[in-house]
Amino acid sequence: xxxxASSFGDRLAACVAERESQIVLGLDPDPMALxxxxxxxxxxxxxxxxxxxxxxxxxxxxxxxxxxxxxVKPQLARFEALGAAGWRALETTVAYAREQGLLVIADAKxxxxxxxxxxxxxxxxxxxxxxxxxxNGLGADMVTVNPLMGSDALQPFVEVAREAGxxxxxxxxxxxxxxxxxxxxxxxxxxxxxxxxxxxxxxxGRTGAGEAERSxxxxxxxxxxxxxxxxxxATVPVHLQRARELMGHAVFLxxxxxxxxxxxxxxxxxxxxxxxxxxxxxxRSIAGAYVANGRGPRAAACAAAERLRELAWSL
Amino acid sequence: xxxxASSFGDRLAACVAERESQIVLGLDPDPMALxxxxxxxxxxxxxxxxxxxxxxxxxxxxxxxxxxxxxVKPQLARFEALGAAGWRALETTVAYAREQGLLVIADAKxxxxxxxxxxxxxxxxxxxxxxxxxxNGLGADMVTVNPLMGSDALQPFVEVAREAGxxxxxxxxxxxxxxxxxxxxxxxxxxxxxxxxxxxxxxxGRTGAGEAERSxxxxxxxxxxxxxxxxxxATVPVHLQRARELMGHAVFLxxxxxxxxxxxxxxxxxxxxxxxxxxxxxxRSIAGAYVANGRGPRAAACAAAERLRELAWSL
Numbered sequence: 001x002x003x004x005a006s007s008f009g010d011r012l013a014a015c016v017a018e019r020e021s022q023i024v025l026g027l028d029p030d031p032m033a034l035x036x037x038x039x040x041x042x043x044x045x046x047x048x049x050x051x052x053x054x055x056x057x058x059x060x061x062x063x064x065x066x067x068x069x070x071x072v073k074p075q076l077a078r079f080e081a082l083g084a085a086g087w088r089a090l091e092t093t094v095a096y097a098r099e100q101g102l103l104v105i106a107d108a109k110x111x112x113x114x115x116x117x118x119x120x121x122x123x124x125x126x127x128x129x130x131x132x133x134x135x136n137g138l139g140a141d142m143v144t145v146n147p148l149m150g151s152d153a154l155q156p157f158v159e160v161a162r163e164a165g166x167x168x169x170x171x172x173x174x175x176x177x178x179x180x181x182x183x184x185x186x187x188x189x190x191x192x193x194x195x196x197x198x199x200x201x202x203x204x205g206r207t208g209a210g211e212a213e214r215s216x217x218x219x220x221x222x223x224x225x226x227x228x229x230x231x232x233x234a235t236v237p238v239h240l241q242r243a244r245e246l247m248g249h250a251v252f253l254x255x256x257x258x259x260x261x262x263x264x265x266x267x268x269x270x271x272x273x274x275x276x277x278x279x280x281x282x283x284r285s286i287a288g289a290y291v292a293n294g295r296g297p298r299a300a301a302c303a304a305a306e307r308l309r310e311l312a313w314s315l
Numbered sequence: 316x317x318x319x320a321s322s323f324g325d326r327l328a329a330c331v332a333e334r335e336s337q338i339v340l341g342l343d344p345d346p347m348a349l350x351x352x353x354x355x356x357x358x359x360x361x362x363x364x365x366x367x368x369x370x371x372x373x374x375x376x377x378x379x380x381x382x383x384x385x386x387v388k389p390q391l392a393r394f395e396a397l398g399a400a401g402w403r404a405l406e407t408t409v410a411y412a413r414e415q416g417l418l419v420i421a422d423a424k425x426x427x428x429x430x431x432x433x434x435x436x437x438x439x440x441x442x443x444x445x446x447x448x449x450x451n452g453l454g455a456d457m458v459t460v461n462p463l464m465g466s467d468a469l470q471p472f473v474e475v476a477r478e479a480g481x482x483x484x485x486x487x488x489x490x491x492x493x494x495x496x497x498x499x500x501x502x503x504x505x506x507x508x509x510x511x512x513x514x515x516x517x518x519x520g521r522t523g524a525g526e527a528e529r530s531x532x533x534x535x536x537x538x539x540x541x542x543x544x545x546x547x548x549a550t551v552p553v554h555l556q557r558a559r560e561l562m563g564h565a566v567f568l569x570x571x572x573x574x575x576x577x578x579x580x581x582x583x584x585x586x587x588x589x590x591x592x593x594x595x596x597x598x599r600s601i602a603g604a605y606v607a608n609g610r611g612p613r614a615a616a617c618a619a620a621e622r623l624r625e626l627a628w629s630l
Contacts, residue, residue, distance in 0.1 A: 028431070031445035040446045050445035077427060077434035081443045082450055083406060088399040109427055111461055112392060113491040116343070119392035128396045130346035131355045132364035135397055146426060148463040148486060150493025171463060176428040178465025185511060186503035193508060196500060 008167045009225030009276075011141075012251065015103055016276040019070045021309045024105060024253070026283025027061065027074040027093065029054040031082070035061070035287075035297040051085035054078070058093045062100060064298035065286050068305035071103035071141070073281050094138055103141040105253070105279075109171060111146030113153050121160035142167040144231055144253070147197050151204065158204050158228060167227040167251065170201045172243065175233025175256030194239070198246040204228045205249055225276060226250055232270070234262030234280070240269040252278045257308070258285025264311040271315050280312050323482045324540030324591070326456075327566060330418055331591040334385045337627045338620055339420060339568070341598025342376065342389040342408065344369040346397070350376070350602075350612045366400035369393070373408045377415060379613040380601050383620035386418035386456070388596050409453055418456040420568070420594075424486060426461030428468050436475035457482040459546060459568070462512050466519065473519050473543060482542040482566065485516045487558065490548025490571030509554070513561040519543045520564055540591060541565055547585070549577030549595070555584040567593045572623070573600025579626040586630050595627050 016022055031050045034057040041049045062072060072093075079090035094104050110120040122128045124143045127136045145157050147170050154170065161168050173183050173194040183194040205226030229251035232243050243252065252270040256262035257280055270278030282305070290300035331337055346365045349372040356364045377387060387408075394405035409419050425435040437443045439458045443450045460472050462485050469485065476483050488498050488509040498509040520541030544566035547558050558567070567585040571577035572595055585593030597620070605615035 030430070030434075031443065031447075034446075044447075046445060046448040047450045049447035050443075050450055053446065075427075075431055075434070077425070077431045077438065080402075080438040081434045081452065082445075083438075083452070084399045084402040087395075087402045091398060109425070109461070110392070111426075112390075112424055113489070113493075115345070116390055116392045119345075119390070119396045123392065123395040123398075128346065128365075130361060130365035130397075131349075131368065132346075132359075133361040135362045135365055137396065138398070146424075146461050146463055148461055148497055149489050149491060150496030150498070152491055152493030154493075174428070174464050176464060176467055178428075178467030178469075181465030181515060182463055182508065182511065183465070185508065188501035188503050193497065193500065196497065200496060 007165050008227040009223040013223035013276040016070050020313060021068055021070045022275060022279055022312045023069045023305055023309045024071045024073045024279050024281035025065050025069040025286060026281050027058050027072055028283045029057050029078050047082050047085040051082045051089040055089040055092055059096055061287055062097055065301040065305035066100050066102055068309040071105050072097040073105040073107050076108045105142040106138055106140035107144050109144050109146050111149050111153055113149060114156060117153050117156040118160060121157045125164045125166040126160040142169055144169045146171050151200050154204055162227055167229055169229045169231050169253045172197050172201060172230040173232055173239050175235040175260050198243055201228055201230050201250055202247045224249055234267055235260050237266035244269045244272055253281060254278055255281045257282050264308060268315045282308055322480050323542040324538040328538035328591040330385050335628060336383055336385045336624045337594055338384045338624045339386045339388045339594050339596035340380050340384040340601060341596050342373050342387055343598045344372050344393050362397050362400040366397045366404040370404040370407055374411055376602055377412055380616040380620035381415050381417055383624040386420050387412040388420040388422050391423045420457040421453055421455035422459050424459050424461050426464050426468055428464060429471060432468050432471040433475060436472045440479045440481040441475040457484055459484045461486050466515050469519055477542055482544055484544045484546050484568045487512050487516060487545040488547050488554050490550040490575050510561060513558055516543055516545050516565055517562045539564055549582055550575050552581035559584045559587055568596060569593055570596045572597050579623060583630045597623055
């Protein structure tokens with residue numbers, strides 16, 4: 001059995017190669033804007049009924065667009081807003097995506113200290129020991145995390161993810177205008193806050209990527225990809241070159257294409273370390289494609305995802 | 316009916332005055348370290364059994380120490396690690412605490428952009444419209460949020476919380492050593508990252524506190540407390556004076572007392588704007604008091620919480 005510590009990068013690279021896709025299907029289900037035709041059960045508590053509809057919507061979206069994608073990215077907020085019923089819908093959605101051969105990125109943006117960070121990591125990519133026996137977490141392959149609390153808050157995530165053969169995606173420079181408020185601030189010591197975070201990401205990932213480099217093509221990871229990646233907004237491609245210089249082994253999750261104004265064509269620096277060096281995530285521009293083009297939601301989503309796939313693959 | 320927008324500060328101040336306490340009881344249940352005597356049901360799936368035990372532990376802790384406290388602070392990571400069953404235990408714990416007259420601080424540290432931030436806020440302090448009818452969220456009175464993504468990511472939290480009459484607690488300067496990695500970095504424009512966040516907190520809270528100031532003692536909020544507060548680690552009391560200068564209307568949530576080394580005696584600057592200006596949160600030093608002092612867990616927790624209550628109240 002391969003060492004999970006060195007296998008995340010290879011596993012991701014193999015998935016990207018096999019599916020010929022770097023596209024991540026965002027799952028952000030708003031119960032008031034589900035696909036036409038999705039049924040809301042007539043019986044049950046509101047949360048149960050809404051969660052059932054959300055699950056059906058997510059399954060339909062995966063069926064329609066999953067074949068053009070390498071991963072799905074459920075947005076945990078949408079499921080949490082339906083409480084325990086929503087969390088169960090999330091678990092079922094994750095299991096369904098994995099059955100289709102898709103990787104799962106839990107978009108959780110969690111961040112906390114020591115034992116709490118460890119509990120979040122166990123919830124999302126690991127498992128928890130209890131007096132009733134081990135309780136499996138969500139089983140995601142990657143999880144987004146927030147680095148504001150510093151490296152001692154990220155370390156438990158790294159440890160649990162590495163043990164599980166999973167990867168982290170640390171918020172480095174996000175895609176929203178407000179990213180300027182903190183992340184773009186210039187430091188007295190030079191560089192910006194986001195560049196400082198990028199250095200932390202590179203340091204935390206060195207064990208993972210370093211092992212890969214040492215082990216070479218004969219064993220362990222061959223991809224050179226670390227298990228500590230970065231979220232880099234596709235809305236600010238001007239930062240991508242610099243981010244790649246600072247994080248030479250990090251997988252970049254690239255949100256902001258489509259609705260937020262980012263263009264796939266501008267993302268080439270992410271892929272300079274290989275095709276799995278960048279993951280282009282799209283949500284509204286796939287799930288909502290039917291609104292603009294007048295086709296059925298399934299056909300429109302499939303076409304939108306395939307178009308993104310071709311664009312990114314040709315970079 | 317009073318306007319919830321201006322009522323949060325008054326409501327908090329009234330609770331603090333009535334209960335004569337500024338102590339927050341942290342609920343961080345580790346299933347492998349529950350109180351002796353807590354029963355794990357023999358039947359059911361591991362997650363269900365562990366969640367039942369966690370719920371019993373939390374109830375016992377609230378029964379023992381709640382009377383010396385003004386609020387409970389469930390750590391969401393601990394419940395998420397038990398999946399849907401854990402989320403249900405969280406909902407039941409929150410309802411139980413409210414029945415005992417305690418406020419609830421959802422320690423979630425969420426942070427995300429626009430529609431996602433709104434979904435998190437609805438999950439924790441608001442409610443969500445669905446085709447099956449409205450789904451109530453957790454019903455917390457306050458929620459901790461992460462400001463790394465900037466003011467446009469905080470704004471939806473502010474709006475939903477204000478509509479619900481709830482409050483936010485923004486991470487400003489946390490209690491862990493790693494806070495130095497990002498939060499303590501000096502900016503080229505002067506001050507540190509955390510001071511920059513403090514300015515954002517003050518700006519976001521101005522509507523809430525401003526209304527209070529304008530309306531005066533005749534109507535609206537009298538406390539002068541804003542509905543946008545700050546998490547300020549009790550481990551760095553040296554920053555509290557400066558934080559109070561920058562955030563003159565913010566409630567400070569003060570973690571880090573006890574196990575992390577912070578001392579209640581050093582927290583006076585938080586209370587310079589009134590007794591509800593600071594909330595001292597303690598978890599291990601209450602729930603785990605019995606380990607050191609040899610008394611039963613209930614008596615030890617009660618005594619530890621009461622000791623903290625007296626210390627803080629006398630400042």
